[in-house]
Amino acid sequence: MDAAIIGIGMTTIEKNKIACNYADLAWEAVNKALADASITIDDIDNVITTSSDFWDGRTISCMAVGDACAVRHKNCSAVEGDGTFGAAYGLSRTLSGDYKTTLVTAHSKGSESISSIITNAAFDPIYERSLGLDMISASAIQAKQYMNVTGTTSEQLALVSCKNHKNAKDNPYAQLPMDITVNDVLNSEMIAEPLHKLDCSPVSDGCCAIIIANADFVKKVKAKPVWIKGVAFCSDAYFMGDRDLTKTIALENAAKKAYVMAGITNPENEIDIAEIYDAFTYQELMWIEGLGLAEYGNAGKLLEKGIFNRDGKLPVNPSGGLLSGHPVIAAGLYRIAEIVLQIRGEAGARQVNAKRGIAHGVNGICGQSHCVWVLDKEK
C-alpha cells in the first residue's frame, strides 16, 4: 500500500455539544486536520464523509456536512457505518490513482437522539424488532455467553473500565476521565446482566477528520506521514441466532488479511499499541483475542497482569477508548487518529512507545462487522 495519513483533527468528545451542529463539528475537525498536515483545502482532491441517517435523524445525512467539508467543487462520496469503514473507502479512492489526497470525516451527535430506539432499529423488523432489544441488551446476551464459555469474570470486565477511564485522564479530548475501582464498577447500576453502567460506553458527540495521501504527495509536504500497511474488513452473519456470539470469526478474518498485507506473522509481539472498539468492557477483551493479541479466553488474565496498561507490554486504548467517550460512527476514526498521534510521538501525556499499531472499528450488533487498520512509522 502506497499511502499514508498525513493529517488528523479531532473535536473534543462530549456528552452534549449543544452549541455545535454537524457542520460546525466538521468545520472544526477538517480545519484541524489541514493545519496538522500543513496543507490547505485546495490540496484536497476528494472527500469521503461518514455519517448515519438514523443517528442524525436525517435522510442523506452527508448533506449536513457538505459545505463544511468543501465538497462544492470536489468529487465526494459518503459511507454509512463506522469511521474505519469510511476511511477504508477513502483509502481506495487514493490508491485508485484518481486522487492524490482524500479527506475523510466521521461524525455523530448522540445527544440529539434516544440511542435505545436508534439501535433497536438495527434489529430485523420481521422477526426481532418488536421484542424491544437494543445495543445494550443484545451485547449483554453476548457478554453472558462469552463469560460462561471462557470463565472471564465481572471483575476482569471491571478492570477494563478502570484502565480506560484512568487513561482518559491524560487525553484532553476524552469525555469521561475518572479514577474508579473494580468495586465502583460492580456497584454501579446493573443495566442488563451482566453489564453495569460502568461496563458501558456513553453515547457522545464528536467529529474526527483524517487526510490520506499517496506516497508521491507525501514527499512534497511537511507533514509527518504514518504509513498504512494493512486494511481489511469482514462481516459475520446478521441474526444473532445465526452466529456463535462467543467467537470472533469476522474479526479474525479481517485481522488475518490486514496482517498479511502488513507482513505481520506474530501480532502479539509485533504490535506495539492497539486502539480498539470497546463499546463495552467485555468487547475489549473479545476483540483483543480476535486480533490475535492474546489466546482465546486469556485476555482477562493478561489484563490483570497489566499487559494492556499504558506501561504494559501492549498498551490497549491509552486514549481511554470508547468507554471514555463514544461518538458513534466517528469512534473508529478517532481510533485511527489516536494511533497516528502515538506513532508520531505526539500523544502528549498519554504517549506510549509505538512504531506500529492497530486501529479498529465495528459495525452492527454484537460486533458483527469489523475493520482493522495496521499503521506504521516506516513505509
Added chain:
Amino acid sequence: MAKRRVAIVGTGQTNHKSHRPDVNGQELIHEAVVRALQDAELSINDIDAIIIGNMDHFEGINYVDCWSIDGSGGYHKPIMKLTTGGTTGSTLAIGGYHLVASGMFDKVLVIGWEKNSESDTTGAITTAFDPIWDRLVFAGAISGLAVEAQSYMAKYGATDKDGARVSVRDRKHACNNPYAQLRKEVTLEEVLASPMLADPIHLLDVCPRTDGACAVVMASEDCAATITSTPDWIWATANRHTYSYLGDVNWGELDSIADASKELFKKSGINEPRKQINVIEMYQPYSLAGIIWIEDMGIIPRGKGAEYIWSGATDMGGELPINPSGGVIACNPIGATGLIRCAEAAMQVMGKAEGRQVPDVNFAVSTGFGGCMWTDMILHGKNKPNL
C-alpha cells in the same frame, strides 16, 4: 489515472414493481444478486467484497449492510454501505469502481435497492433537508424540481408541452425493457391532462415509487477478460454534491451536472460529446430535466434542448438515444435507480440490452441525481481505456 482498469462484467435487476409483497427486503436483494452472478457466470464465492446502499428512512432499517447478509451474500465477506440519497445507486457504482481500481479487491459486487412501498416516501425525503432552515417549508422532492423547471422556462420559454414530449419518449422506450415498472405508452395529451402536482410538473411527468433491486459485478482488468468477452470498461467517474441548502441552488441550471460533465469529458479526452457519446442513461426524475440537463452537459447549446428533443434525436433510432430503458419516469426504486442507469449503460456497451439495444455503442454515459440537486456521472466504454 487509475492504476488498474476496471470493467463491469455482469449485471442483474429485479422485475421492478410498485409492490413486491412476496418478498422482504433481503429476499428482493437476493434476486438481483443471483441474476448478476448468473450474468457474469460467477458464484458468490468469487466475490471479494460487497457494497450496498439504499435510503435508510425508506425501509426503516439501521445498519443495512449488516442486516442484508442473507440476501447480499455478505456472509464472512467484506461489506460496507454507501448512501447519498437519490444518487446512492451511482455513488455505489463509483464506489465499486474505486474498490477494484485501488487493488484492494479483484471482484466487487455492487448492490442498490429500495422497497419504497414500505414507507411514506415524502415523509422520509423531507428529512433530507436541514431541520432548522429548510425542512419546515419544504415538501418532498417534486417541489424542488418544479422550482428548477419554472426557472428554466422563464429564461428560455419552454413549456410543460416540451416536458411532455420527454415523458412520451421515455414511456415508449420502457415498453422495450422487461424490467421496467411502467410499460405502457402515454400520449402528449395524456401527459398534459394528468393531474398537476407542482406547476409545471404533471403526474405523468414524474417518476413512480418502486420496489426493486439492482446488482452489478465489477472486476479488475486482470480477470475481466476471463469472465466475459464483452466487458464494459469504466473510463472515468466524476461527481458533484454541490449544495447543502435549497437557498444556495442555482435554479434553472444544474451546476452539478455541468461541473461533473466538464470533468468527466476532460479526463476522458471527449471533446465533442454529442458526436462521441452513443447513448445516455440519465437519472431524469422528471421530464423537463431531460431538456435542461442535456444543455448543462454541453451536448446541446443553451435554450436549444427542446428543439433537439422534438427532432427525435434522443429517441431510439436517433442520433443520441437517451434512456433506452425508459429511465426513471418508468421505474424508480430510489436506492437502485442510479445503479440501474449504470447497469443499463453497461448492457448497451456489452451488447446485452435485448430489445432496447442501441447499435454500435462505443461510449455510454450513466448519471445519478438526488440530494440538493446533486449529480454523479460515469463514462462507460467498449474499449479498454488508453489514458
Added chain:
Amino acid sequence: MGNIFYGIEPSVYKSQINVPYQWWAGETASKFFMVLRDDKKILGKQCPRCGKVYCPPKKICPSCFTETNSWKEVGPKGKLISYTIVLRQLAALQKKVPVAFGLICLDGADNAMLHYIGDVDVNNITIGMEVEAVFADDRNATINAISHFKPLT
C-alpha cells in the same frame, strides 16, 4: 467558536421524524407466522445444500447462499443458548423491567431465535436450561404469537 458568540444561548429545536412503516414479510416469514397463529406450530426451513434447519426460517441460507426448500416442524422445546435480564427501563423495551431476553435453539433447529424468557424467577435462569414456547392467547401473525419461552420444570 470565538468571541462573536459570547453570551448567546444556543437554541435547540425539538422535532420528531414521523415515517410510518409497513414491512412486507415475504412468503417464508408469512407462512411461519400464519402457522404460529393458526396451528400453534413452529416451523423451520431447511437448506438443501448444508442441511441446516433455520428457525426463525429464512428463504436463503446465508452460508450456502442457496434457497431453503423444505419445511420442518421444530420445538416447541429448546435450549437456552444465552440470555440477559434488563433492569433499566431502556426506551426500546416494550415491557416493564425486569425483562429477560434469550437466544433459544429450538429442538430440530440449527440456529437460535431471540425472544422473551418468562414464567420464571429471573435469578433462576441459566445458560443451557431447557425451555418451551408459550403461545399467546390472542395471536396475530407476528413473532409475538409466541408470548415467551418458559423453563421446563
